[in-house]
Amino acid sequence: MSSDDVLTVREVSKTFGRVRAVDRLSFSVARGTITGLLGRNGAGKTTTLRMINGIFLPDDGTIELFGTTDAAAVRDRIGYLPEERGLYRKMKVIDQLLFLAEIKGRRPADVKPRVEVWLKRFDLWDKRAGKLEELSKGNQQKVQLIGALLHDPEVVTLDEPMSGLDPVNVVLVRSILKELKAEGRTILLSTHMMGEAEKLVDDIVLIHEGHAVLAGDLEQVKGSFGSNTVQLAFEGDGAFLAALPGVASARVDTNVAELRLAPDSDAQAVLAAVVGRLRISHFEIAAPSLEEIFIDRVGAGVVANRPAEVVT
Numbered sequence: 001m002s003s004d005d006v007l008t009v010r011e012v013s014k015t016f017g018r019v020r021a022v023d024r025l026s027f028s029v030a031r032g033t034i035t036g037l038l039g040r041n042g043a044g045k046t047t048t049l050r051m052i053n054g055i056f057l058p059d060d061g062t063i064e065l066f067g068t069t070d071a072a073a074v075r076d077r078i079g080y081l082p083e084e085r086g087l088y089r090k091m092k093v094i095d096q097l098l099f100l101a102e103i104k105g106r107r108p109a110d111v112k113p114r115v116e117v118w119l120k121r122f123d124l125w126d127k128r129a130g131k132l133e134e135l136s137k138g139n140q141q142k143v144q145l146i147g148a149l150l151h152d153p154e155v156v157t158l159d160e161p162m163s164g165l166d167p168v169n170v171v172l173v174r175s176i177l178k179e180l181k182a183e184g185r186t187i188l189l190s191t192h193m194m195g196e197a198e199k200l201v202d203d204i205v206l207i208h209e210g211h212a213v214l215a216g217d218l219e220q221v222k223g224s225f226g227s228n229t230v231q232l233a234f235e236g237d238g239a240f241l242a243a244l245p246g247v248a249s250a251r252v253d254t255n256v257a258e259l260r261l262a263p264d265s266d267a268q269a270v271l272a273a274v275v276g277r278l279r280i281s282h283f284e285i286a287a288p289s290l291e292e293i294f295i296d297r298v299g300a301g302v303v304a305n306r307p308a309e310v311v312t
Helices: 045-052 071-077 093-102 108-121 137-149 167-182 194-200 218-224 239-243 267-275 290-298
Strands: 005-016 019-030 034-038 060-065 078-081 155-159 186-191 203-208 211-217 229-235 247-253 256-261 279-286 309-311
Touching (some): 005 186, 019 034, 019 045, 019 186, 019 203, 019 211, 045 060, 078 137, 093 108, 108 137, 137 167, 167 194, 203 290, 211 218, 211 290, 218 290, 239 247
Antiparallel strands (some): 203 211, 229 279
């Protein structure tokens, strides 16, 4: 564990019955960064977060947090947002938050001012006396997020934090996470939403079937895949783009596309081929998006137990 790392996971494995949920997983998280723990549903992300928070114990390997492997000793310095709802449905919102802070070692009287600040920021102050079961799924998620932050943790671990949130609140949570990073806090963000992760994270750990297959600084990871990707925004029917000469693969959505070019292909030739058929508003030659890298690395045929590629 280097002096800059607040968390180190070393050769950690966890098996449930015949299912090996996490397989010799290793990675580290630097202090004051946002690290994305990325992977498909069922990749082992949630199990990993539960082990980091001391809910599960690893079968093998070690997890070192704040320089110790004793999760109980540092539990109050960590915030945890679980993927599943962990709320008492009959409880009032404000009582639930005070309870969550109390089990993290904070006196209710001391955190009441912070409760008010957070509830107002998430537009929940007028619902503070209502029962949790009366809230929408999105508002319940916001309560859980407040609960993960209320005790002022140094490290925040979040499992699919944008789940159930509308676009306005996604932007709000994104802003809050950036503020926490600016304050020097460390965030480990687990998600399968590559587009959202790309807006937030400094580093990534991409796992597949419980094993890390790619890790490193996001921009360096993207750069290691080369600048042979064309990103387009257009008006018209772009269904033909995948069949253009020189295009090895393509993701085409309504009015946007990402084209992965074959080696030695000419991006300008691609541009010339589409100008006459589409109205182009954006054309950029760039490194592939995180979503494209994700598909490349965890698509069909990936061997999960090969050594992780660490980009430095």
